[in-house]
Amino acid sequence: xxxxxxxxxxxxxxxxxxxxxxxxxxxxxxxxxxxxxxxxxxxxxxxxxxxxxxxxxxxxxxxxxxxxxxxxxxxxxxxxxxxxxxxxxxxxxxxxxxxxxxxxxxxxxxxxxxxxxxxxxxxxxxxxxxxxxxxxxxxxxxxxxxxxxxxxxxxxxxxxxxxxxxxxxxxxxxxxxxxxxxxxxxxxxxxxxxxxxxxxxxxxxxxxxxxxxxxxxxxxxxxxxxxxxxxxxxxxxxxxxxxxxxxxxxxxxxxxxxxxxxxxxxxxxxxxxxxxxxxxxxxxxxxxxxxxxxxxxxxxxxxxxxxxxxxxxxxxxxxxxxxxxxxxxxxxxxxxxxxxxxxxxxxxxxxxxxxxxxxxxxxxxxxxxxxxxxxxxxxxxxxxxxxxxxxxxxxxxxxxxxxxxxxxxxxxxxxxxxxxxxxxxxxxxxxxxxxxxxxxxxxxxxxxxxxxxxxxxxxxxxxxxxxxxxxxxxxxxxxxxxxxxxxxxxxxxxxxxxxxxxxxxxxxxxxxxxxxxxxxxxxxxxxxxxxxxxxx
Numbered sequence: 231x232x233x234x235x236x237x238x239x240x241x242x243x244x245x246x247x248x249x250x251x252x253x254x255x256x257x258x259x260x261x262x263x264x265x266x267x268x269x270x271x272x273x274x275x276x277x278x279x280x281x282x283x284x285x286x287x288x289x290x291x292x293x294x295x296x297x298x299x300x301x302x303x304x305x306x307x308x309x310x311x312x313x314x315x316x317x318x319x320x321x322x323x324x325x326x327x328x329x330x331x332x333x334x335x336x337x338x339x340x341x342x343x344x345x346x347x348x349x350x351x352x353x354x355x356x357x358x359x360x361x362x363x364x365x366x367x368x369x370x371x372x373x374x375x376x377x378x379x380x381x382x383x384x385x386x387x388x389x390x391x392x393x394x395x396x397x398x399x400x401x402x403x404x405x406x407x408x409x410x411x412x413x414x415x416x417x418x419x420x421x422x423x424x425x426x427x428x429x430x431x432x433x434x435x436x437x438x439x440x441x442x443x444x445x446x447x448x449x450x451x452x453x454x455x456x457x458x459x460x461x462x463x464x465x466x467x468x469x470x471x472x473x474x475x476x477x478x479x480x481x482x483x484x485x486x487x488x489x490x491x492x493x494x495x496x497x498x499x500x501x502x503x504x505x506x507x508x509x510x511x512x513x514x515x516x517x518x519x520x521x522x523x524x525x526x527x528x529x530x531x532x533x534x535x536x537x538x539x540x541x542x543x544x545x546x547x548x549x550x551x552x553x554x555x556x557x558x559x560x561x562x563x564x565x566x567x568x569x570x571x572x573x574x575x576x577x578x579x580x581x582x583x584x585x586x587x588x589x590x591x592x593x594x595x596x597x598x599x600x601x602x603x604x605x606x607x608x609x610x611x612x613x614x615x616x617x618x619x620x621x622x623x624x625x626x627x628x629x630x631x632x633x634x635x636x637x638x639x640x641x642x643x644x645x646x647x648x649x650x651x652x653x654x655x656x657x658x659x660x661x662x663x664x665x666x667x668x669x670x671x672x673x674x675x676x677x678x679x680x681x682x683x684x685x686x687x688x689x690x691x692x693x694x695x696x697x698x699x700x701x702x703x704x705x706x707x708x709x710x711x712x713x714x715x716x717x718x719x720x721x722x723x724x725x726x727x728x729x730x731x732x733x734x735x736x737x738x739x740x741x742x743x744x745x746x747x748x749x750x751x752x753x754x755x756x757x758x759x760x761x762x763x764x765x766x
Contacts (some may be wrong), residue, residue, distance in 0.1 A: 233331065233533075236441065241348075252354055252579070256440065256441045256443075256444025256445045256447070256448060256621075256763050257440065257444055258328055258415055258421055258440025258443070258444060259324060259325055259421075259440070259443075259478065259482070260292075260325060260328040260329040260412035260413065261412060261440070262444075262479060262482045262483050263285075263288070263289050263292060263325050263329075263412070264289070264411075264412050266285050266289070266370055266482050267285060268288040269485075270285055270485050271284065271285050271286035271289075272284055273285045273458075273485050274286070274487055274489070275288060275481045275482065275485065275486070275487055275488065276288060276318055276321060276488055276549065277487065277488070277489045277490065277506060277571065278316075278317060278318040278489075278490040279490075280311055281318050283318060285482070285485070288321070288322065288325070288482075289325070290408070291322045291404060292325035292326045292329055292403070293326075293329065293408035293410060293415035294403075294404045294406055294407075294408045295322055295323060295326035295403055295404055295406070296329040296330050296408065296409040296412075296492050297406030297407045297408050297409050298326075298402070298403025298405070298406035299326055299327070299330055299332065299357075299403065300330060300405060300406070300409065301403070301406050302357065302358060302384075302385050302403075303384070304330065304332055304356055304385075305330055305331060305332065306330065306331030306332065307332065307333065307568050307733035308332045308333065308357070309332070309333045309335050309353045309354055309356060309423065310323075310333065310335060310356065311336075311337060311349060311353065311354045311355040311357070311359070312324075312333040312334075312335070312336055312337070312358070312360075312469070313336075313337045313338070313339055313346065313358070313359070313360050313361075313369065313469070314336075314339070314359055314360070314361060314389055314468075314469070315339050315361060315364055315467075315468070315492040315493075316464050316467060316468040316473070316477075316490045316491060316492045317361075317390065317392070317468075317490065317492060318490065319389045319391075319400060320336070320468050320754050321360060321468070321477070321478045321479045323389075323400075324336070324474060324478055327491070328412070328413075328421060328422075329409060329412045329413065330398055330409065330413055331415065331419075331749060333420055333421060333423055334421065334422045334423065334474070335422075335423040335424075335425075335475060336468070336469035336470075337349055337425055337469055338467050338470065338751075339361075339467060339469065340362060340673065340751070342355050342641065343372050343375050343376060344598075345425075345432075345433060345587065346358075346372065346373075346376050347375075347376045347379045347380060348432055348433065349425055349433060349435070350376055350379075350380045350383055351379070351380050352435060352628055352629065353423055353435060353628060354382050354747040355380065355382070355383055356371055356382065356383065356384055357383070357384065357385040357386070358376060358377070358383055358385070358386050358387070359386075359387045359388075359389060359400070360372070360373045360386065360387075360388060360389065361388070361389050361390055361391060362388050362390055362391015362392060362393075363391055364492075365493065369388075370386075370388055370393070370394045371394075372399070373386045373388075374386070374394060374757065377627075377650070378649070379470075379680060380734070385398060386398070387399070387403065391408070392455075415439075415440050415672040417439060417440070417441045418439065418625075419439060419440070420437045420438065420625065421439055421440045421443065421469075422437075422438045422443055422474070423435055423436070423437055423438070423628065424436045424438065424471050426568050426569075428582050434627055434628075434629065434632060435627055435628030435629065436449055436568045436569050436624045436627060436628075437624055437625050437626055437627065437628060438471075438625070439625060439656060441621070442621065442622045442623060442624060442625070443475060443622070445595070445620075445621035445622045446471075446572055446622040447476075447479045447480050447483055448756075449572050449575070449593040450475065450476055450480060450572055450575075451483065451484055452594070453564070453572070453575045453576075453577050453590075453593070453722075454510060454537060454539065455577070456480065456486055456510075456646065457484070457486065458484065458485045458486055459509070460486045460487070460510060460536075461486070461487045461488070461489060461503055461507055461508045461509050461510070461534075462476065462477065462480075462481070462486065462487070462488045462489070462508070462509070462510045462511075463488075463489050463491065463499060463503060463506075463508045463510065463511045463749040464489065464490050464491055465494055465499060465511065465512070465513035465517045465656070465670035466493060466513050466514060466517065468490070468672075471571055472567050475571070477490070477624075479496060487506075488540040489502050489506050489508060493583075494517065494519050494520075495520075496520040496524035496526065496527075497524060497526045499511065499517075499521060499700065500521065500524060500526045500527055500531055500532065501526075501533065503531065503532050503535060504531040504532070504534075507534040507580045508534055508535065509535060509536040509537070510535070510536060510537045510538070510539075511532075511535055511538050511557075511559070512537065512538045512539035512541075512561075513538075513540065513754070514540065514541070514750075514754025514755075515540055515545055515546075515549055515754060516691070516748075516754045517754065518538060518540055518549065518553055518557075519549065519582055519690065519691065521556075521557060521689070522552060522553070523713075523714065526555065527557075529558060529701065531715060532557050532558060532559070535557055535558060536560065537559055537560050537578060537721055538553050538557055538559040538560070538561045539561065539562055539563070539564055539575075540553075540561060540562075540563055540564070541563060541564040541565060541566065541589075545563050545589075546680065546681045547586040547587045547681065548586075548684050548685055548709075549561075549684065550562065550563060550585060550586040551582075551586050555766060560578045560585075560587040561585065562575070562576030562577060562578065562590065563575075563576050563585070563586075563588065563589045563590060564576065564589060564590060565589035565647075565649075565657060565659050567589070567643075567645060568624075569623065569624045569636070569643055569645075570618050570620055570622055570623045570624065570643055571622055571643075572593050572615075572622065573592065573593065573596060573598065573618050573620065573645075573657075574589050574590040574591055574593065574596070574598070574656075574657045575589075575590040575591075575593060576588070576589070576591075577590070580761075584656050588656040588657060588658045589649075589650070589656075589658060589659050590657065591654075591655045591656055591657070592620075592655065592657070593620065593622070594621075595620055595621045596618060596619070596620035596621075596637060597618065597619045597620065597642075598616065598617075598618050598651065598657065599616075599617050599642070600612070600613070600614030600616055600617070600649055600650070601614045601615050602614050602615075604646060609730045610651055610652060610653050611650060611652060611653070612650065613648055613649070613650050614649070614650075614658055615644065615645065615646070615647070615648060615649075615663060615665065616645045616647045616648065616649045616657070617638065617642040617644055617645065618642060618643050618645060618657070619640075619641055619642045619643070623641075623643055624643075646662060646663050646664065647661070647662055647663070648660045648661045648662065648663060648675070656719075659677075660675050660677060661676055661677040661678065662676075662677075665677065665695075665758070667679075667694075667696035667704050667705075668696070668703055668704050669696075669702045669703060669704055669705065669706065669736060670702050670703060674706060674736060676693075676694040676695060676696070676706075676758075677694075678737065679694040679708070679739065680692050680693065680694050682727075682728060682731055682733055682737065683708060683710070683724070683727075683728075683739075685727075685731065686719075686724070687700070687713075687716075688712055688717070688719050688725050689710055689711070689713065689719070690711045690712060690714075690716075691710075691711035691747075691748055692709065692711070692748075693708070693709045693748050693756045693758060693761060694706055694707065694709075694739060695709075695758045695761055695762055696709055696762075697741065697762065697765060697766050698766065699700065699740075702740075705740040705741060706737070706738075706739040706740055706741070706745070707726065707739060707740070707741040707742075707761075708739040708741070708742050709743045709745050709748060709761050709765070710724075710742065710743070710744055710745065711745055711747060711748060712744065712747065718744065719742070719744070720741040720742070721739070721740075721741075724738070724739060724742055725738050741765070743761075743765050748761075749761065
């Protein structure tokens with residue numbers, strides 16, 4: 231893979247900062263799986279519908295699949311792209327890919343021919359794994375078109391379905407002779423390649439090593455205080471970086487259990503929480519909102535819940551408070567990016583005001599700073615762009631031309647997010663550099679306005695964005711989802727709510743649109759560019 235292109239980040243900065251402290255390197259997925267096979271082979275770790283896998287079952291299937299991958303001619307450094315729902319086969323495949331020293335490239339199931347072809351070409355994928363059909367979409371037909379556009383793509387493998395002409399069947403690969411010893415990686419080798427959601431342009435390929443992913447896992451496990459007795463419920467795509475780490479690597483490392491849910495509904499999630507005694511059911515805000523709004527929710531059915539962390543989108547403080555009231559679980563916020571997951575996180579022991587109103591403190595080994603428009607670091611309590619250097623920081627992009635703009639000369643990632651660090655180190659993310667409404671020359675944070683509107687009793691969800699205005703330059707538009715049973719809300723009522731909360735009048739939206747739901751990507755982020763096109 232292209233690790234040599236980014237070795238300067240590792241050798242010049244990361245090694246110097248972290249090697250002596252023992253924080254780096256960290257073991258990879260295959261290494262952890264092999265270790266736990268010796269320690270606790272009978273321990274149940276994964277539940278997917280009727281399929282229940284112990285460590286021995288799981289690693290045994292990964293070893294056999296590793297043999298099947300070798301039969302296809304795949305090996306160290308080869309990119310293997312997979313677009314599989316949250317199924318046990320995806321977790322086993324991820325482990326098998328790491329087992330032979332190849333590179334995992336999971337992509338979210340909502341991607342279609344354009345995105346998948348772009349990724350396969352840029353990453354130079356050697357193989358593509360897809361479901362036969364999922365949610366009414368024929369992935370085999372799409373994969374056939376992608377293969378026709380990517381000369382280097384030699385293999386298409388179909389999971390849970392009959393393969394098309396020239397395609398392989400996933401189940402057949404499990405019949406191969408197992409490979410019992412995993413490939414040993416160096417800390418500099420790229421082992422996983424994630425593509426960001428790409429809401430306005432082509433997705434960006436983010437490269438991670440076993441060390442960066444392993445450190446993220448350890449930080450997550452410590453923050454969540456995960457033990458062998460915990461049971462996690464997967465409520466977002468496994469192919470997301472948080473899904474792969476928290477629901478494959480973490481249960482192996484902690485010997486805990488995870489429950490997979492490929493098609494989320496609040497009712498099915500509550501059923502599984504009750505049946506499997508789930509202790510952790512976090513996810514994007516839209517997921518937690520759905521759970522709390524469900525008619526199936528009763529305190530008795532979710533009594534096993536201990537935590538319900540949230541992240542991946544702008545998070546109003548009121549949501550975190552309501553999780554405790556409605557789900558009986560301790561909720562806290564976390565902040566991170568595909569490039570640097572879990573930059574900061576709250577923990578269950580944090581004071582309530584910090585858990586609700588901030589995104590927590592930096593994870594171990596993470597160096598955080600905020601800078602002004604001149605690039606100079608700003609003081610505590612002053613808003614600036616968030617920049618981060620951490621053990622879990624990626625080693626760069628597949629497209630090298632993106633690196634100079636993304637990284638500073640001393641190796642910090644320019645996140646493009648705005649935030650404030652308080653006097654005791656808690657971060658509060660205040661918005662995006664590009665998510666600013668410029669009204670009559672004054673910068674207004676869309677997230678700050680959203681937080682105020684979330685407190686309205688009739689509003690279930692809201693997104694605020696700027697629209698062109700001939701007089702003001704931009705005006706603030708609020709797209710609002712009403713709570714069930716609420717009557718229609720007017721712009722005048724919205725104005726009265728904001729005035730009653732004592733906010734400055736410039737923050738009061740000048741346009742109101744009532745919508746049934748906000749458009750979101752697979753990680754829960756609102757697609758504001760779609761709203762701008764719709765209401766401009």
